[in-house]
Amino acid sequence: MSSSPARASLARLRPDWLTDAKVWRTEVLAGLVVALALIPEAISFSIIAGVDPAIGLFASFTMAVTIAIVGGRRAMISAATGAVALVIAPLNREHGLGYLIAAVILAGVIQVIMGALGVAKLMRFIPRSVMVGFVNALAVLIFMTQVSELRNVPWAVYPLLAAGLFLLVFLPKITAVVPAPLVSIVILTAVTVAAGIAVPTVGDKGELPSSLPTPGLPDVPFTPDTLTTIAPYAFAMALVGLMESLMTAKLVDDITDTRSDKTRESIGQGIANIVTGFFGGMGGCAMIGQTMINVKVSGARTRLSTFLAGAFLMVLCIVFGPVVSDIPMAALVAVMVMVCFATFDWHSIAPATLRRMPVGEIAVMVITVVCVVATHNLAVGVVAGSVTAMVIFARRVAHHAEVTARTDPDGTTVVYRVTGALFFASANELVGRFAYATDPDRVVIDLSAAHVWDASSVAVLDAIETKYAQRGKTVEITGLNDPSAALHGRLSGELTGS
Secondary structure: OOHHHHHHHHHHHOOHHHHOHHHHHHHHHHHHHHHHHHHHHHHHHHHHHOOOHHHHHHHHHHHHHHHHHHOOOOOOOEEOOHHHHHHHHHHHHHHOHHHHHHHHHHHHHHHHHHHHOOHHHHHHHOOHHHHHHHHHHHHHHHHHHHHHHHOOOOOOHHHHHHHHHHHHHHHHHHOOOOOHHHHHHHHHHHHHHHHOOOOOEHHHHOOOOOOOOOOOOOOOOOOHHHHHHHHHHHHHHHHHHHHHHHHHHHHHHHHHOOOOOHHHHHHHHHHHHHHHHHOOOOOOEEOHHHHHHHHHHOOOOOHHHHHHHHHHHHHHHHOOHHHHHOOEHHHHHHHHHHHHHHHOOHHHHOHHHHHHOOHHHHHHHHHHHHHHHHHOOHHHHHHHHHHHHHHHHHHHHHOOOEEEEEEOOOOOEEEEEEEEEEOHHHHOOOHHHOOOOOOOOEEEEEEEEEEEOOHHHHHHHHHHHHHHHOOOOEEEEEOOOHHHHHHHHHHOOOOOOO
8 A cells, every 4th residue: 555655656757658658659750750850951051061961960869869868848859950050160161070079069068057057047038029030030041941942943843842731731630640741751752752753852962871970079189279269169159059949948838838947958958069069960959940840740748759859860861761862852841831830920910910019019020030031040130139129128118217396385395206217228317307506405306116226327316416515405315215225325426436
């Protein structure tokens, strides 16, 4: 009898895929679909970085397998990405593969440190309009990369694409037992091989690896010069990788109505990049496209799908390389096009939404999208959108600081009541709201309905007191709440030289 509670507790700790056959099937099939989609993507990103396709495929394998164990967001896919490839491509071009691998390892170390320091907490400062712009920009970028696969190709590609889209749209209405992307890929591959249709295939993207990666140290001199060479690229890669991963994790949180450990995810991304570097991969981060295939299209929810995506990737390359090479690119393009439509937030551009949305919010969303699409860099768009949102917020709040004056009946005292947030943008206008020359000898500034946020506000209050003092008048500041009083007491009189 005593062992029953222990068995019940153990059962609760078991992951869903160990106890539920339906979950197991969903996770396995989702991992297979993602693995198929990862192959051409990883090869393409290898080309962007200027390395052999095997380097990108190894990175996708080690990133997915490692992050499935140490990551903080279940079902999210991490692998070689275009954002990371763009950052490290110049280093590989100028100094070679050894320096690239060393930068990947250093970037992982930086990510672990940043994660431990709590960089994930900065996510709360990213406004919703930036998130919407981020998601929409990703959908546009994914679609643009697929368009390039449809240029200067045999005419047979287009009917195959149409057939793939048809299967992806209508098959889920009939059955959800097998993921529609997997069915579409299998059917289109069988048709092209059986009919001998000559169209671009996965094999045309590059040669698949024939063996597992082996661990080793990067082929670079371990000197301060090497560190100074790779450090800027490693730092940029760490920032871009964490930003894309945390944004993707937040998106998956919203889709699945679950919370994830962003600090663990940040540290996990670093560990995954360190492991990837020692196995000769090009590094990476979370992938929005493959994550959407895994979570939104295939319905995966556990770490098993992420682990199997990496494991299946190597199995497909090493064991079934010739078969995988025959998959028509049209089949994978169809899957990615559906991902684009599923990812894009269509509600955000609906006329009814745009009519109700403040102009500033729309501007932030548009700036985020334009910057990402123009630079093909997610970090640039997120930073530009966040800065724009902060400027708009500061301007909006600055106008909320109001000053009203009331003179006592005997005419000996004037009370100025200040309402609102006092910070650098609003406080600077405060100086001109007082009648220094005509006010009586006693002035009271009531801040009970205000909050002092920064040193600029304290400096402005000091300046007001000085202007009155020059005219022989006294100023009394009242109503400060505890945080404002502490800041004012610490800085008042200390911000200007004698």
